[in-house]
Amino acid sequence: MFTLLFYLPFLLLFTLGAGYIERKIAALIQDRLGPTEVGYRGLGQPLADLLKLLQKESMVPTAADKVLFVVAPAWIFVVVFAAFAVLPVTHTWCGAPTATGVLYLLAMASLESMGIFVAGWASHNKYARLGAMRALLQFMAYEVPLGLSVLSVLIVSQTLDLQAIAAQQGPSASVPIYLLGLKGINVAQWGGVLAWNIFRMPPLCLAYAVFFVASLVACHRAPFDLPEAESELIGGYHTEYSGLRFAWLMLAEYSMLLLMSLLGVILFLGGGHTPLPNLPGLPLAIWTSGSPGTWVGHFWAGGWLFSKALCVILVQMGIRWTFPRLRVDQVIRLCWQYLTPAALLLCLVTLWWQLLILG
Amino acid sequence: MVATPYIGIKNCYAMPSPQHPFQVFLYNLGTLWGSLRLTWQHLRKSLGPRSRNLPMTAAAYFEVGPATLQYPHERLPVPARGRYQLHNAIDDCIVCDKCAQVCPVDCIEIEAIKAPAPIRKTSNGMTKRLAAARFDIDLAKCCFCGLCTTVCPTQCLTMTPEYDYSVFDWADHKIPFAIMTPEEVTKRK
Ligand code: SF4
Ligand code: SF4
Numbered sequence: 377m378f379t380l381l382f383y384l385p386f387l388l389l390f391t392l393g394a395g396y397i398e399r400k401i402a403a404l405i406q407d408r409l410g411p412t413e414v415g416y417r418g419l420g421q422p423l424a425d426l427l428k429l430l431q432k433e434s435m436v437p438t439a440a441d442k443v444l445f446v447v448a449p450a451w452i453f454v455v456v457f458a459a460f461a462v463l464p465v466t467h468t469w470c471g472a473p474t475a476t477g478v479l480y481l482l483a484m485a486s487l488e489s490m491g492i493f494v495a496g497w498a499s500h501n502k503y504a505r506l507g508a509m510r511a512l513l514q515f516m517a518y519e520v521p522l523g524l525s526v527l528s529v530l531i532v533s534q535t536l537d538l539q540a541i542a543a544q545q546g547p548s549a550s551v552p553i554y555l556l557g558l559k560g561i562n563v564a565q566w567g568g569v570l571a572w573n574i575f576r577m578p579p580l581c582l583a584y585a586v587f588f589v590a591s592l593v594a595c596h597r598a599p600f601d602l603p604e605a606e607s608e609l610i611g612g613y614h615t616e617y618s619g620l621r622f623a624w625l626m627l628a629e630y631s632m633l634l635l636m637s638l639l640g641v642i643l644f645l646g647g648g649h650t651p652l653p654n655l656p657g658l659p660l661a662i663w664t665s666g667s668p669g670t671w672v673g674h675f676w677a678g679g680w681l682f683s684k685a686l687c688v689i690l691v692q693m694g695i696r697w698t699f700p701r702l703r704v705d706q707v708i709r710l711c712w713q714y715l716t717p718a719a720l721l722l723c724l725v726t727l728w729w730q731l732l733i734l735g
Numbered sequence: 736m737v738a739t740p741y742i743g744i745k746n747c748y749a750m751p752s753p754q755h756p757f758q759v760f761l762y763n764l765g766t767l768w769g770s771l772r773l774t775w776q777h778l779r780k781s782l783g784p785r786s787r788n789l790p791m792t793a794a795a796y797f798e799v800g801p802a803t804l805q806y807p808h809e810r811l812p813v814p815a816r817g818r819y820q821l822h823n824a825i826d827d828c829i830v831c832d833k834c835a836q837v838c839p840v841d842c843i844e845i846e847a848i849k850a851p852a853p854i855r856k857t858s859n860g861m862t863k864r865l866a867a868a869r870f871d872i873d874l875a876k877c878c879f880c881g882l883c884t885t886v887c888p889t890q891c892l893t894m895t896p897e898y899d900y901s902v903f904d905w906a907d908h909k910i911p912f913a914i915m916t917p918e919e920v921t922k923r924k
Contacts, residue, residue, distance in 0.1 A: 404781035409803045698774040
């Protein structure tokens with residue numbers, strides 16, 4: 377319940393902040409300066425943008441399907457926000473206690489694509505419709521590799537509860553953590569980066585790579601931003617949206633980005649656990665964790681969780697401003713011809729490893 | 736397999752010619768990595784000093800930093816005798832109409848009024864016998880060829896270093912230089 381009170385304002389702030397950072401990074405990568413006018417180094421720019429969006433007229437095209445057109449932006453944001461319900465904030469500050477949290481989260485993330493399809497379809501505009509079609513196409517492309525790469529983690533952690541998955545990657549784990557799947561090297565006491573899921577078994581490292589690419593497709597981030605494709609579809613599904621409804625769409629887009637990065641961090645990168653391991657005579661992990669339940673513990677766990685997610689997002693931003701957009705068929709081929717078989721293989725290898733070696 | 740480096744992108748090589756799928760895969764990974772490196776290099780350079788703060792002789796002048804000129808705050812220096820906006824010192828103008836005739840785009844409009852007696856001597860000693868009821872230069876049409884300033888016998892028509900004179904209405908680019916009021920014009924007529 378209280379995670380909702382935390383995530384709602386956090387998402388608003390995050391969208392403003394990420395919008396600024398994204399523009400600044402894009403500008404620096406392209407040898408420009410980015411926003412500089414509003415406030416110190418342009419820090420007030422997102423607020424100015426928000427004010428502008430609030431003032432603007434929210435237009436509904438004559439030919440649009442009025443009801444769906446108005447409902448779609450709220451739908452998109454609401455389903456993404458609903459997915460945040462199961463995300464933990466710290467070790468003891470859990471999300472909704474759902475035994476099938478991962479499944480629920482993935483289902484909500486899929487509904488987001490449906491919402492985008494509805495938004496594009498209801499706009500009754502050829503660019504928006506093309507964007508809607510591409511959103512569906514991309515949806516069918518990324519769902520399978522994303523689900524399979526998540527499945528490989530679930531095989532190892534044997535639970536669908538995000539809180540439990542996160543808890544298994546640190547000193548408080550209830551199960552032994554074997555480094556690189558080698559029985560006998562129990563690193564639960566060491567903690568830190570060694571206990572993270574990506575190092576828990578060799579295939580999981582590659583599974584994270586698959587998950588990362590699939591999550592880029594899921595968030596419609598460049599180079600997979602086909603449904604909006606500013607340069608060819610003039611914004612795709614949000615071509616017709618203006619004013620407050622456009623702000624909703626932006627909010628949903630950045631929330632989805634955060635959602636997928638947080639999911640990746642919780643599944644693969646140790647959740648709220650510190651990356652510094654306990655070395656002999658140098659208990660770095662203890663120093664940078666605090667004990668769960670105390671204020672210090674909350675601070676460290678939340679801090680690690682969100683700073684890791686932000687690092688992932690920074691990498692995604694770098695990728696966005698580096699690679700050119702893929703064609704539709706290239707996205708499909710990447711997902712179906714390369715990612716899906718790879719994810720399947722990784723899933724099988726993880727399964728064998730778990731059954732035969734760790735048994 | 737001869738690897739030819741691409742210009743600009745290190746770590747990035749031309750596609751090996753017997754294309755085994757695995758080679759293609761490695762090649763693709765290489766290009767992805769190469770472009771990410773390029774991105775990182777630009778990001779790092781942009782965080783450093785901007786090139787325009789370096790002396791032009793510095794070796795890194797063309798290497799570092801954003802190229803942005805933050806225009807209204809910063810301007811490129813223009814020559815002290817820059818030839819941009821036209822100016823007419825109307826007191827010295829003898830209204831000979833040479834500038835209007837030579838102008839290739841016909842953007843100078845002059846209306847002369849004969850005076851009964853010489854009005855005054857110009858600064859280079861010529862006698863001014865005509866008054867300008869109207870002397871308009873439409874800078875929206877002007878091509879800044881400077882011909883009008885070369886033919887001007889009294890050198891009263893000059894070009895100034897002022898180049899930033901955008902206006903909201905096109906008609907405002909038509910600059911009137913004549914200083915006679917309508918009453919004076921009717922009186923003289
Ligand atoms: S500069 Fe050239 S175009 Fe402009 S007024 Fe003079 S003669 Fe005409
Ligand atoms: S050429 Fe010079 S003196 Fe003659 S009308 Fe033009 S500005 Fe006046």
